[in-house]
Amino acid sequence: MQKKHIPNIITLLNLACGFIAIIGVLRVNLIMMFWFTMAAMVFDFLDGFLARRLNAQSETGKQLDSISDMVSFGVLPGLVMYYLISWAITRNGLPELSGLEYVAVLIPVASAWRLVRYNIRPSVSTHFQGLPTPANAYFVVTYTLAVVYTNEVNIFSHPLFVAALAFISSLALVSEIPMMSLKFENYNFCENRIRYLFLMFAVALPLVLGFTGLPIAFGLYLALSAVDHYTNPKCKV
Numbered sequence: 001m002q003k004k005h006i007p008n009i010i011t012l013l014n015l016a017c018g019f020i021a022i023i024g025v026l027r028v029n030l031i032m033m034f035w036f037t038m039a040a041m042v043f044d045f046l047d048g049f050l051a052r053r054l055n056a057q058s059e060t061g062k063q064l065d066s067i068s069d070m071v072s073f074g075v076l077p078g079l080v081m082y083y084l085i086s087w088a089i090t091r092n093g094l095p096e097l098s099g100l101e102y103v104a105v106l107i108p109v110a111s112a113w114r115l116v117r118y119n120i121r122p123s124v125s126t127h128f129q130g131l132p133t134p135a136n137a138y139f140v141v142t143y144t145l146a147v148v149y150t151n152e153v154n155i156f157s158h159p160l161f162v163a164a165l166a167f168i169s170s171l172a173l174v175s176e177i178p179m180m181s182l183k184f185e186n187y188n189f190c191e192n193r194i195r196y197l198f199l200m201f202a203v204a205l206p207l208v209l210g211f212t213g214l215p216i217a218f219g220l221y222l223a224l225s226a227v228d229h230y231t232n233p234k235c236k237v
Contacts, residue, residue, distance in 0.1 A: 004058065007051040011064050014043035018072025025079050030145055033080065037141050040072040041134050066115045073133035074111030077140035078104050081166045084144045088159040091151075103163040107140070110170035117174075128179045131172035135179070135221060139169060142214030149211050180225040194228045 017040035024033030047065060051057045081104035089097050111133045121129070143165070147157045155161055180195065201220055205213030 003054045004056040006054060007047045007056050008058075008061050008064055010043050010047040010050060011061065011068050014040045014047065014065075015068035015071050017043060018068065018076050021072070021076050022079060025076070025083055028083075030148060033076075034141055034145055037072070037076065037137060040076075041138065044069065044072070044134055062119060066119055069115055069133050070108070070112060073137040074108045074115070077137040078107040078111075080140050080144050081107055081162070084140075084147065085159050085162050085166070087148060088157050088162050092153055092158060094159060097159050100159055100163050103166050106170035107136070107166060107173075110173040111136070114173040128181055130175045130177060131169065131179055132181075133173065135218070136169050136173055139215060139218040140166075142211070142218065145211045146215050178225065180221065180228045194224050198224050 017036045021033045021036035021040065024030065024036060044065075047061070051061055082101045085101040085104060089095065089100065114130055114133055117130075118128075147162075150157075180198070198217075198221055202217040205217045205220070207213070209216065
C-alpha cells in the first residue's frame with residue numbers, strides 16, 4: 001500500500017464510526033452512540049496527523065475529510081439533538097411543543113457551511129474561526145448523555161432551553177469567534193501549556209464527575225480558547 005492512501009483510510013474509518021453512531025441513536029443506544037462518536041474524533045485527529053507526518057496531503061484527502069466530518073460531526077449531532085429535544089418534550093410533559101425538535105436541522109446546515117468555509121480559507125494551525133464541527137458534536141453528544149442519564153426535570157432538560165442550545169451552537173459554528181486548535185505544531189510544554197491543561201482536565205473531569213463532567217470539559221475548552229487567543233502566552237527564551 002502506498003503511504004499516501006493511509007490517511008484516507010483513516011478518514012474513512014471516521015466516516016464509518018459516525019455512521020455506526022447514527023445507528024446507535026436510531027436504536028436509542030446512547031452508550032454505543034457515544035463511544036463511536038469518540039472513535040470518529042480519534043480517527044479525525046489521526047488522519048491529519050498522519051498526512052502531515054507522511055507528507056501525504058492531497059486535495060482528495062481534504063475533500064474526503066470534509067465529507068466524513070459532515071456525517072460524523074454534522075448529521076450525527078443534528079440527529080442527536082433531534083432525539084434530545086423530543087425526549088425533553090416527553091420527559092417534561094409538554095406535547096404542545098411538539099415540532100420544536102426540528103430546530104435541530106440548523107446543526108447539519110451550519111456544519112455544512114462551516115466545513116465549506118474551512119476548505120476555501122487558508123488554514124491556521126493554532127486556531128479555528130468559529131466552533132469546529134468535532135467540538136460541537138462533542139458538546140451535543142455529551143450534553144445529551146448528561147441530561148438523559150441524570151433524568152431530572154429542570155431548566156437543563158427543558159425543551160426550550162435545549163432548542164436554544166441548538167440555535168446557539170449553530171451560530172457558533174458559522175461565527176468568526178477564534179477557537180483553540182488541538183493540532184500541535186510541536187510538543188514543547190511551554191508553547192502548548194494551555195492545550196496540555198485542557199487535555200488534562202478533559203480526562204480528569206469525566207473520571208470525577210461521570211457523564212456530567214463531559215459537557216463541563218467543553219465549557220472549559222471555550223474558556224481556554226479565549227485565554228489562548230487574548231493572552232497569547234509566549235515562552236521566554
